[in-house]
Amino acid sequence: MAGEPDAHCLFCKIVAGEVPATTVLETETTVAFRDINPQAPTHVLVIPRAHYPNAASLATGAPALAADVLATAGAVAEQEGVEDSGYRIVLNTGSGAGQTVFHVHAHVLAGRGLEWPPG
Ligand code: 5GP
Ligand code: ZN
DSSP: OTTSOOTTOHHHHHHHTSSOOOEEEEOSSEEEEEOSSOSSSEEEEEEESSOOSSHHHHHHHOHHHHHHHHHHHHHHHHHHTOTTTOOEEEOOOSGGGTOOSSSOOEEEEESSOOOSSOO
C-alpha cells in the first residue's frame, strides 16, 4: 500500500539500514544518498522514508512529503556547493522513461555541463 514499507523495495531497505548507502543528508521524512552509479560529479538521490512508487502518487497521497523531497533536494544542492552553478532535479517516471526503482526518488545532478533538452 502506498506509504507503507515494501519488503521487496531496495530503497525501503536503504531507509531501514538493511542495505548500505552513502548518506549525505537525513531529515525526519527524507533521506539523501549518493547514487551507486553516478552520472555527474554530484549525483545524489533524495527519497521519502515512506514508500510511494512515483512522483505523482507521492504528490497525490502525501503532498507535504512531496514538498519535503524538493526541499531536501535544495538543501543537498546547497551542501554540495552547486546552488549557484546550477543543478538538475530529475524524477524518472515509468520504465519507458528509465525508472528502475519504484520507490520515488529525485536525482540531484550537478558539476558538469547539463545540456537541454536532455538526451
Ligand atoms: P532510476 O533509473 O529508477 O531513475 O534511478 C535509480 C537509480 O538508483 C540509478 O541511478 C541507480 O544507479 C541507483 N541505484 C540502484 N541501486 C542502487 C543502490 O543499491 N544504491 C545506490 N546508492 N544507488 C542505487
Ligand atoms: Zn520503497
